[in-house]
Amino acid sequence: MNINTSKFETELQVRPDDIDMNNHVHSSRYMDYVLAARYDQMERCYQMPMSEFIKHNFAWVIESTFIEFKRPLLIGEKFIVRTWIDEMLPKGVKVSFEIVKKNNKISCAGNFKYTMIDATSLRATTIPEWIVARYSI
Secondary structure, three states, rough: OOOOOOOEEEEEEHHHHOOOOOEEOOOOHHHHHHHHHHHHHHHHHOOOHHHHHOOOEEEEEEEEEEEOOOOOOOOOOOOEEEEEEEEEOOOEEEEEEEEEEEOOEEEEEEEEEEEEEEEOOOOEOOOOOHHHHHOOO
16 A cells, blocks of 8 residues: 655764774664664654554565665764655555765665554554554545
């Protein structure tokens, strides 16, 4: 199901513990940056923080992730994580992202596919229409 969605941005900064032995951000940290941005954007932009999903006995799990690395992030560097909902599926969502350096060059881009689960049974569940409506901005 295609929905009309906006792109949202969160500014973050590379921390010293994000750096690997090659003196740039470790590849696993990019996933952390996107997840941190999504938590911020769920609350700030969609007006529906993760706590509201939990209150309704829902949770999200990552089904798959794709990241294409283009330019490294370095210690202390500030950057923007831009995300948007690319596709809403009956039981999940595809969220695309870009991590953009301050010079407007893309550091990496990709997508996450999340599946909504019932927090009790831990099984995939259909996304209720009221949630689809909240995320269709």
